[in-house]
Amino acid sequence: xxxxxxxxxxxxxxxxxxxxxxxxxxxxxxxxxxxxxxxxxxxxxxxxxxxxxxxxxxxxxxxxxxxxxxxxxxxxxxxxxxxxxxxxxxxxxxxxxxxxxxxxxxxxxxxxxxxxxxxxxxxxxxxxxxxxxxxxxxxxxxxxxxxxxxxxxxxxxxxxxxxxxxxxxxxxxxxxxxxxxxxxxxxxxxxxxxxxxxxxxxxxxxxxxxxxxxxxxxxxxxxxxxxxxxxxxxxxxxxxxxxxxxxxxxxxxxxxxxxxxxxxxxxxxxxxxxxxxxxxxxxxxxxxxxxxxxxxxxxxxxxxxxxxxxxxxxxxxxxxxxxxxxxxxxxxxxxxxxxxxxxxxxxxxxxxxxxxxxxxxxxxxxxxxxxxxxxxxxxxxxxxxxxxxxxxxxxxxxxxxxxxxxxxxxxxxxxxxxxxxxxxxxxxx
Ligand code: FE2
Numbered sequence: 131x132x133x134x135x136x137x138x139x140x141x142x143x144x145x146x147x148x149x150x151x152x153x154x155x156x157x158x159x160x161x162x163x164x165x166x167x168x169x170x171x172x173x174x175x176x177x178x179x180x181x182x183x184x185x186x187x188x189x190x191x192x193x194x195x196x197x198x199x200x201x202x203x204x205x206x207x208x209x210x211x212x213x214x215x216x217x218x219x220x221x222x223x224x225x226x227x228x229x230x231x232x233x234x235x236x237x238x239x240x241x242x243x244x245x246x247x248x249x250x251x252x253x254x255x256x257x258x259x260x261x262x263x264x265x266x267x268x269x270x271x272x273x274x275x276x277x278x279x280x281x282x283x284x285x286x287x288x289x290x291x292x293x294x295x296x297x298x299x300x301x302x303x304x305x306x307x308x309x310x311x312x313x314x315x316x317x318x319x320x321x322x323x324x325x326x327x328x329x330x331x332x333x334x335x336x337x338x339x340x341x342x343x344x345x346x347x348x349x350x351x352x353x354x355x356x357x358x359x360x361x362x363x364x365x366x367x368x369x370x371x372x373x374x375x376x377x378x379x380x381x382x383x384x385x386x387x388x389x390x391x392x393x394x395x396x397x398x399x400x401x402x403x404x405x406x407x408x409x410x411x412x413x414x415x416x417x418x419x420x421x422x423x424x425x426x427x428x429x430x431x432x433x434x435x436x437x438x439x440x441x442x443x444x445x446x447x448x449x450x451x452x453x454x455x456x457x458x459x460x461x462x463x464x465x466x467x468x469x470x471x472x473x474x475x476x477x478x479x480x481x482x483x484x485x486x487x488x489x490x491x492x493x494x495x496x497x498x499x500x501x502x503x504x505x506x507x508x509x510x511x512x513x514x515x516x517x518x519x520x521x522x523x524x525x526x527x528x529x530x531x532x533x534x535x536x537x538x539x540x541x542x543x544x545x546x547x548x549x550x551x552x553x554x555x556x557x558x559x
Contacts (some may be wrong), residue, residue: 141176184245189439193260243505437485478512
Protein backbone atom coordinates (compact mmCIF):
# COMPACT_ATOMS: atom_id res chain seq x y z
CA UNK A 131 0.00 0.00 0.00
CA UNK A 132 1.27 3.48 -0.84
CA UNK A 133 2.47 5.62 2.05
CA UNK A 134 1.70 9.32 1.79
CA UNK A 135 3.62 12.06 3.58
CA UNK A 136 0.44 13.62 4.96
CA UNK A 137 -3.30 12.97 4.93
CA UNK A 138 -5.88 15.49 6.10
CA UNK A 139 -9.13 13.70 6.95
CA UNK A 140 -12.69 15.01 7.11
CA UNK A 141 -12.16 18.57 6.02
CA UNK A 142 -14.33 21.12 4.22
CA UNK A 143 -13.14 22.99 1.13
CA UNK A 144 -13.66 26.64 0.12
CA UNK A 145 -15.88 25.56 -2.81
CA UNK A 146 -18.38 24.03 -0.37
CA UNK A 147 -17.38 20.36 -0.53
CA UNK A 148 -17.65 18.76 2.90
CA UNK A 149 -15.99 15.83 4.64
CA UNK A 150 -13.21 15.41 2.06
CA UNK A 151 -9.74 13.91 2.56
CA UNK A 152 -6.54 15.32 1.03
CA UNK A 153 -3.40 13.24 0.56
CA UNK A 154 0.04 14.72 -0.10
CA UNK A 155 3.38 13.33 -1.15
CA UNK A 156 6.54 14.77 -2.67
CA UNK A 157 5.36 18.29 -1.84
CA UNK A 158 2.23 17.94 -3.99
CA UNK A 159 -1.43 17.18 -3.44
CA UNK A 160 -1.86 13.68 -4.81
CA UNK A 161 -5.54 13.01 -4.05
CA UNK A 162 -8.66 14.94 -3.04
CA UNK A 163 -11.35 12.37 -2.36
CA UNK A 164 -13.81 11.08 0.20
CA UNK A 165 -12.57 8.28 2.47
CA UNK A 166 -8.90 7.91 1.51
CA UNK A 167 -7.68 4.70 3.18
CA UNK A 168 -3.88 4.68 3.10
CA UNK A 169 -0.84 4.88 5.31
CA UNK A 170 0.70 8.27 5.95
CA UNK A 171 3.64 9.57 7.94
CA UNK A 172 1.29 12.15 9.46
CA UNK A 173 -2.50 12.25 9.68
CA UNK A 174 -4.46 15.37 10.64
CA UNK A 175 -8.10 14.85 11.65
CA UNK A 176 -9.86 17.99 10.46
CA UNK A 177 -13.17 17.38 12.26
CA UNK A 178 -15.15 19.21 9.58
CA UNK A 179 -12.95 22.31 9.63
CA UNK A 180 -12.05 24.30 6.53
CA UNK A 181 -8.84 23.75 4.59
CA UNK A 182 -7.85 26.54 2.23
CA UNK A 183 -4.87 27.14 0.02
CA UNK A 184 -2.66 29.70 1.80
CA UNK A 185 -3.58 33.32 2.20
CA UNK A 186 -1.85 35.59 -0.29
CA UNK A 187 -0.96 39.21 0.42
CA UNK A 188 -0.52 41.00 -2.92
CA UNK A 189 0.45 44.40 -1.47
CA UNK A 190 2.81 45.01 1.41
CA UNK A 191 5.74 47.19 2.50
CA UNK A 192 8.21 44.86 4.13
CA UNK A 193 11.03 47.41 4.27
CA UNK A 194 8.96 49.52 6.69
CA UNK A 195 7.09 46.89 8.69
CA UNK A 196 7.44 46.68 12.49
CA UNK A 197 9.22 50.05 12.57
CA UNK A 198 6.37 51.69 14.48
CA UNK A 199 7.61 54.59 16.63
CA UNK A 200 11.01 54.80 14.91
CA UNK A 201 12.11 57.56 14.96
CA UNK A 202 8.71 58.89 16.10
CA UNK A 203 4.98 58.30 15.81
CA UNK A 204 2.77 59.62 12.99
CA UNK A 205 0.84 62.28 14.95
CA UNK A 206 -1.67 63.34 12.29
CA UNK A 207 -2.19 59.79 11.09
CA UNK A 208 -2.18 60.93 7.46
CA UNK A 209 -0.61 59.35 4.38
CA UNK A 210 1.57 62.42 3.81
CA UNK A 211 2.96 62.51 7.37
CA UNK A 212 3.62 58.79 6.97
CA UNK A 213 5.66 59.45 3.82
CA UNK A 214 7.70 62.20 5.52
CA UNK A 215 8.22 60.04 8.62
CA UNK A 216 9.44 57.21 6.39
CA UNK A 217 11.83 59.76 4.84
CA UNK A 218 13.27 60.38 8.33
CA UNK A 219 13.68 56.66 9.04
CA UNK A 220 15.29 55.63 5.74
CA UNK A 221 18.69 57.32 6.22
CA UNK A 222 19.15 56.07 9.78
CA UNK A 223 18.11 52.42 9.47
CA UNK A 224 20.66 49.74 8.68
CA UNK A 225 20.38 46.80 6.31
CA UNK A 226 20.59 44.43 9.27
CA UNK A 227 17.71 46.20 11.01
CA UNK A 228 15.53 45.92 7.90
CA UNK A 229 16.38 42.23 7.57
CA UNK A 230 15.67 41.53 11.23
CA UNK A 231 12.27 43.25 11.14
CA UNK A 232 11.32 41.62 7.84
CA UNK A 233 12.22 38.13 9.06
CA UNK A 234 10.17 38.66 12.22
CA UNK A 235 7.27 39.76 10.07
CA UNK A 236 7.63 36.70 7.82
CA UNK A 237 7.43 34.45 10.90
CA UNK A 238 4.21 36.19 11.93
CA UNK A 239 2.82 35.97 8.39
CA UNK A 240 3.52 32.24 8.15
CA UNK A 241 1.87 31.62 11.50
CA UNK A 242 -1.21 33.40 10.12
CA UNK A 243 -1.32 31.13 7.08
CA UNK A 244 0.16 33.51 4.51
CA UNK A 245 2.01 31.63 1.78
CA UNK A 246 3.05 34.46 -0.52
CA UNK A 247 3.62 38.21 -0.23
CA UNK A 248 4.19 40.85 -2.89
CA UNK A 249 6.18 43.58 -1.17
CA UNK A 250 7.04 46.98 -2.54
CA UNK A 251 10.58 48.11 -1.71
CA UNK A 252 11.47 51.78 -1.78
CA UNK A 253 14.19 52.59 -4.31
CA UNK A 254 14.41 56.30 -3.37
CA UNK A 255 17.58 55.72 -1.40
CA UNK A 256 20.88 55.95 -3.22
CA UNK A 257 22.32 53.18 -1.03
CA UNK A 258 19.38 50.87 -1.91
CA UNK A 259 19.48 49.45 1.62
CA UNK A 260 15.91 48.17 1.45
CA UNK A 261 16.58 46.45 -1.86
CA UNK A 262 19.68 44.71 -0.57
CA UNK A 263 17.91 43.71 2.65
CA UNK A 264 14.77 42.31 1.05
CA UNK A 265 16.70 40.39 -1.62
CA UNK A 266 18.50 38.68 1.28
CA UNK A 267 15.18 38.05 3.04
CA UNK A 268 13.67 36.62 -0.17
CA UNK A 269 16.55 34.12 -0.27
CA UNK A 270 16.25 33.19 3.38
CA UNK A 271 12.48 32.62 3.46
CA UNK A 272 12.14 31.01 0.03
CA UNK A 273 11.50 27.49 1.30
CA UNK A 274 8.51 28.54 3.41
CA UNK A 275 7.22 31.81 1.91
CA UNK A 276 7.09 33.15 -1.66
CA UNK A 277 8.25 36.75 -1.66
CA UNK A 278 7.83 38.90 -4.78
CA UNK A 279 9.48 42.33 -4.78
CA UNK A 280 8.38 45.53 -6.53
CA UNK A 281 10.81 48.38 -7.22
CA UNK A 282 8.81 51.25 -5.75
CA UNK A 283 9.90 54.89 -6.23
CA UNK A 284 8.15 56.23 -3.12
CA UNK A 285 9.16 59.86 -3.75
CA UNK A 286 8.17 59.80 -7.44
CA UNK A 287 10.23 58.35 -10.28
CA UNK A 288 10.49 61.83 -11.89
CA UNK A 289 10.09 63.96 -8.77
CA UNK A 290 13.09 62.37 -7.06
CA UNK A 291 16.20 63.14 -9.16
CA UNK A 292 17.87 59.73 -8.73
CA UNK A 293 14.80 57.50 -8.50
CA UNK A 294 14.77 56.30 -12.11
CA UNK A 295 18.44 55.29 -12.05
CA UNK A 296 17.95 53.62 -8.68
CA UNK A 297 14.93 51.73 -10.00
CA UNK A 298 16.99 50.38 -12.89
CA UNK A 299 19.75 49.36 -10.47
CA UNK A 300 17.19 47.58 -8.28
CA UNK A 301 15.85 45.62 -11.26
CA UNK A 302 19.41 44.72 -12.23
CA UNK A 303 20.00 43.45 -8.69
CA UNK A 304 17.03 41.07 -9.02
CA UNK A 305 13.87 42.94 -8.02
CA UNK A 306 10.95 41.28 -9.83
CA UNK A 307 8.41 43.95 -10.71
CA UNK A 308 8.23 47.60 -11.82
CA UNK A 309 6.37 49.95 -9.46
CA UNK A 310 5.34 53.59 -9.59
CA UNK A 311 3.39 56.33 -7.86
CA UNK A 312 1.99 58.64 -10.56
CA UNK A 313 -0.29 60.67 -8.28
CA UNK A 314 2.76 61.76 -6.26
CA UNK A 315 4.65 63.21 -9.25
CA UNK A 316 4.74 67.02 -9.58
CA UNK A 317 1.96 67.32 -12.13
CA UNK A 318 -0.79 65.29 -13.75
CA UNK A 319 1.31 65.28 -16.92
CA UNK A 320 4.39 64.00 -15.09
CA UNK A 321 2.21 61.34 -13.49
CA UNK A 322 0.90 60.19 -16.88
CA UNK A 323 4.41 60.30 -18.36
CA UNK A 324 5.70 58.19 -15.46
CA UNK A 325 3.08 55.53 -16.14
CA UNK A 326 4.12 55.42 -19.82
CA UNK A 327 7.86 55.29 -19.07
CA UNK A 328 7.53 52.62 -16.38
CA UNK A 329 5.23 50.41 -18.45
CA UNK A 330 7.65 50.63 -21.39
CA UNK A 331 10.53 49.73 -19.08
CA UNK A 332 8.63 46.68 -17.79
CA UNK A 333 7.63 45.60 -21.28
CA UNK A 334 11.24 45.86 -22.47
CA UNK A 335 12.38 43.64 -19.64
CA UNK A 336 9.45 41.23 -19.73
CA UNK A 337 8.39 42.17 -16.21
CA UNK A 338 5.06 42.74 -14.50
CA UNK A 339 3.89 46.17 -13.33
CA UNK A 340 2.28 47.06 -10.01
CA UNK A 341 1.75 50.76 -9.37
CA UNK A 342 0.48 52.64 -6.40
CA UNK A 343 -2.16 54.37 -8.48
CA UNK A 344 -4.41 57.26 -7.49
CA UNK A 345 -4.08 56.74 -3.74
CA UNK A 346 -5.87 60.03 -3.32
CA UNK A 347 -9.32 61.48 -2.66
CA UNK A 348 -8.94 63.73 -5.72
CA UNK A 349 -11.63 62.65 -8.20
CA UNK A 350 -9.47 64.04 -11.03
CA UNK A 351 -6.58 61.71 -10.22
CA UNK A 352 -7.09 59.50 -13.28
CA UNK A 353 -3.76 57.73 -13.75
CA UNK A 354 -5.58 54.41 -13.78
CA UNK A 355 -6.93 55.44 -17.20
CA UNK A 356 -3.35 55.90 -18.46
CA UNK A 357 -2.32 52.61 -16.87
CA UNK A 358 -5.12 50.82 -18.72
CA UNK A 359 -4.23 52.61 -21.95
CA UNK A 360 -0.50 51.79 -21.76
CA UNK A 361 -1.19 48.18 -20.77
CA UNK A 362 -3.35 47.71 -23.85
CA UNK A 363 -0.97 49.62 -26.13
CA UNK A 364 2.01 47.53 -25.06
CA UNK A 365 0.15 44.22 -25.11
CA UNK A 366 0.71 43.65 -21.40
CA UNK A 367 -2.80 42.43 -20.59
CA UNK A 368 -2.94 40.37 -17.40
CA UNK A 369 0.51 41.47 -16.21
CA UNK A 370 -0.36 44.86 -14.73
CA UNK A 371 -1.91 45.75 -11.37
CA UNK A 372 -3.24 49.02 -10.01
CA UNK A 373 -2.86 49.25 -6.24
CA UNK A 374 -5.15 51.32 -4.00
CA UNK A 375 -7.17 53.12 -6.75
CA UNK A 376 -8.90 55.12 -4.03
CA UNK A 377 -9.67 58.16 -6.20
CA UNK A 378 -12.19 55.96 -8.04
CA UNK A 379 -14.30 56.21 -4.88
CA UNK A 380 -14.68 59.95 -5.47
CA UNK A 381 -14.88 60.03 -9.27
CA UNK A 382 -17.92 61.09 -11.25
CA UNK A 383 -20.17 58.10 -11.99
CA UNK A 384 -20.37 58.90 -15.68
CA UNK A 385 -16.59 58.89 -16.02
CA UNK A 386 -16.33 55.62 -14.09
CA UNK A 387 -18.85 54.04 -16.46
CA UNK A 388 -16.28 54.57 -19.21
CA UNK A 389 -13.21 53.77 -17.09
CA UNK A 390 -14.15 50.34 -15.75
CA UNK A 391 -14.64 48.78 -19.21
CA UNK A 392 -11.20 50.15 -20.20
CA UNK A 393 -9.70 48.47 -17.12
CA UNK A 394 -11.45 45.22 -18.01
CA UNK A 395 -10.23 45.43 -21.61
CA UNK A 396 -6.64 45.83 -20.35
CA UNK A 397 -7.15 42.90 -17.94
CA UNK A 398 -5.81 45.01 -15.11
CA UNK A 399 -5.73 43.54 -11.62
CA UNK A 400 -7.03 45.77 -8.83
CA UNK A 401 -5.54 45.71 -5.34
CA UNK A 402 -7.54 47.65 -2.74
CA UNK A 403 -6.01 47.84 0.74
CA UNK A 404 -9.06 48.11 2.97
CA UNK A 405 -7.50 48.50 6.43
CA UNK A 406 -5.11 51.22 5.39
CA UNK A 407 -7.37 53.20 3.11
CA UNK A 408 -10.34 53.31 5.48
CA UNK A 409 -7.83 54.76 7.95
CA UNK A 410 -5.98 57.20 5.65
CA UNK A 411 -8.50 58.46 3.10
CA UNK A 412 -11.10 61.15 3.65
CA UNK A 413 -8.79 63.07 5.98
CA UNK A 414 -9.59 66.40 4.32
CA UNK A 415 -13.34 65.81 4.68
CA UNK A 416 -15.50 67.08 7.51
CA UNK A 417 -18.84 65.26 7.25
CA UNK A 418 -20.03 63.35 5.38
CA UNK A 419 -16.64 61.64 5.30
CA UNK A 420 -15.77 59.51 2.30
CA UNK A 421 -14.85 55.85 2.64
CA UNK A 422 -11.33 55.03 1.52
CA UNK A 423 -11.95 52.15 -0.82
CA UNK A 424 -12.14 51.82 -4.56
CA UNK A 425 -15.35 50.56 -6.20
CA UNK A 426 -14.97 46.89 -5.41
CA UNK A 427 -18.51 45.65 -6.23
CA UNK A 428 -18.42 47.42 -9.59
CA UNK A 429 -14.94 46.10 -10.47
CA UNK A 430 -16.07 42.62 -9.47
CA UNK A 431 -19.20 42.93 -11.61
CA UNK A 432 -17.00 43.86 -14.59
CA UNK A 433 -15.02 40.61 -14.05
CA UNK A 434 -11.88 42.55 -13.10
CA UNK A 435 -9.67 40.46 -10.84
CA UNK A 436 -9.58 42.04 -7.37
CA UNK A 437 -7.24 40.95 -4.56
CA UNK A 438 -7.21 42.64 -1.15
CA UNK A 439 -3.80 43.63 0.23
CA UNK A 440 -2.74 44.40 3.78
CA UNK A 441 -0.28 47.19 2.83
CA UNK A 442 1.10 47.99 6.29
CA UNK A 443 1.61 46.45 9.72
CA UNK A 444 3.00 48.62 12.53
CA UNK A 445 4.84 51.16 10.40
CA UNK A 446 4.77 54.94 9.69
CA UNK A 447 1.32 54.67 8.06
CA UNK A 448 -0.54 52.19 10.25
CA UNK A 449 -0.03 51.33 13.93
CA UNK A 450 -2.06 48.13 13.97
CA UNK A 451 -2.25 44.86 12.02
CA UNK A 452 -1.15 41.29 12.66
CA UNK A 453 -0.64 39.74 9.22
CA UNK A 454 -4.24 38.55 9.32
CA UNK A 455 -5.65 38.45 5.77
CA UNK A 456 -9.03 37.57 7.30
CA UNK A 457 -8.95 40.94 9.06
CA UNK A 458 -8.29 42.49 5.65
CA UNK A 459 -11.19 40.56 4.08
CA UNK A 460 -13.46 41.50 7.00
CA UNK A 461 -12.75 45.21 6.52
CA UNK A 462 -13.02 45.01 2.71
CA UNK A 463 -16.38 43.26 3.08
CA UNK A 464 -17.75 45.96 5.38
CA UNK A 465 -16.46 48.99 3.50
CA UNK A 466 -17.64 47.54 0.18
CA UNK A 467 -20.99 46.48 1.70
CA UNK A 468 -20.40 43.01 0.26
CA UNK A 469 -22.99 41.41 2.50
CA UNK A 470 -24.73 38.75 0.38
CA UNK A 471 -23.65 35.15 1.00
CA UNK A 472 -21.97 34.97 -2.41
CA UNK A 473 -20.24 38.33 -1.95
CA UNK A 474 -18.94 37.35 1.50
CA UNK A 475 -17.57 34.10 0.08
CA UNK A 476 -15.98 36.14 -2.72
CA UNK A 477 -14.14 38.22 -0.08
CA UNK A 478 -12.39 35.01 0.94
CA UNK A 479 -11.34 34.53 -2.71
CA UNK A 480 -10.00 38.11 -2.61
CA UNK A 481 -7.40 37.10 0.01
CA UNK A 482 -6.60 33.73 -1.57
CA UNK A 483 -7.07 32.72 -5.21
CA UNK A 484 -7.58 36.17 -6.74
CA UNK A 485 -4.30 37.38 -5.27
CA UNK A 486 -2.52 34.19 -6.33
CA UNK A 487 -3.63 35.09 -9.86
CA UNK A 488 -2.25 38.63 -9.45
CA UNK A 489 1.12 37.23 -8.39
CA UNK A 490 1.09 34.55 -11.10
CA UNK A 491 1.70 31.77 -8.56
CA UNK A 492 2.05 28.36 -10.16
CA UNK A 493 0.53 25.25 -8.62
CA UNK A 494 -1.75 27.23 -6.32
CA UNK A 495 -4.98 25.56 -5.21
CA UNK A 496 -6.38 22.37 -3.78
CA UNK A 497 -6.49 20.18 -6.87
CA UNK A 498 -4.60 16.96 -7.51
CA UNK A 499 -1.15 18.11 -8.66
CA UNK A 500 -1.26 21.46 -6.82
CA UNK A 501 1.53 22.32 -4.42
CA UNK A 502 0.75 20.91 -0.97
CA UNK A 503 0.51 24.35 0.62
CA UNK A 504 -2.56 24.74 2.85
CA UNK A 505 -4.01 26.17 6.00
CA UNK A 506 -6.46 24.43 8.35
CA UNK A 507 -8.83 26.94 9.91
CA UNK A 508 -11.07 26.73 12.95
CA UNK A 509 -14.14 27.41 10.86
CA UNK A 510 -16.49 25.28 8.80
CA UNK A 511 -16.68 27.50 5.73
CA UNK A 512 -15.19 30.63 4.21
CA UNK A 513 -17.83 33.02 5.56
CA UNK A 514 -17.34 31.70 9.07
CA UNK A 515 -13.58 32.04 8.62
CA UNK A 516 -14.03 35.75 7.89
CA UNK A 517 -16.62 36.23 10.67
CA UNK A 518 -14.31 34.69 13.27
CA UNK A 519 -10.97 35.71 11.75
CA UNK A 520 -10.52 32.00 12.39
CA UNK A 521 -7.60 30.49 14.25
CA UNK A 522 -5.01 28.88 11.97
CA UNK A 523 -4.92 25.38 13.45
CA UNK A 524 -2.21 24.15 11.07
CA UNK A 525 -0.16 25.73 8.31
CA UNK A 526 1.21 23.27 5.76
CA UNK A 527 3.99 23.93 3.27
CA UNK A 528 5.20 21.33 0.79
CA UNK A 529 3.19 18.68 2.65
CA UNK A 530 4.75 19.42 6.04
CA UNK A 531 3.20 21.19 9.02
CA UNK A 532 5.23 24.34 9.66
CA UNK A 533 2.97 26.09 12.21
CA UNK A 534 0.29 24.97 14.63
CA UNK A 535 -2.12 26.71 16.99
CA UNK A 536 -4.60 25.42 19.55
CA UNK A 537 -8.31 25.91 18.86
CA UNK A 538 -9.98 28.79 20.65
CA UNK A 539 -12.47 27.27 23.08
CA UNK A 540 -13.63 28.89 26.32
CA UNK A 541 -14.60 27.01 29.48
CA UNK A 542 -17.19 28.53 31.77
CA UNK A 543 -19.54 27.61 34.58
CA UNK A 544 -22.50 30.00 34.77
CA UNK A 545 -25.52 27.83 35.57
CA UNK A 546 -24.09 25.35 37.99
CA UNK A 547 -22.52 23.09 35.40
CA UNK A 548 -19.40 23.41 33.24
CA UNK A 549 -19.88 24.43 29.63
CA UNK A 550 -17.58 25.09 26.71
CA UNK A 551 -18.05 27.72 24.03
CA UNK A 552 -16.64 26.91 20.62
CA UNK A 553 -17.13 29.89 18.30
CA UNK A 554 -17.74 27.59 15.33
CA UNK A 555 -20.95 26.21 16.86
CA UNK A 556 -23.08 29.19 15.89
CA UNK A 557 -23.04 29.01 12.09
CA UNK A 558 -26.20 28.22 10.09
CA UNK A 559 -26.22 24.74 8.52
FE1 FE2 B 1 1.27 50.60 -0.50
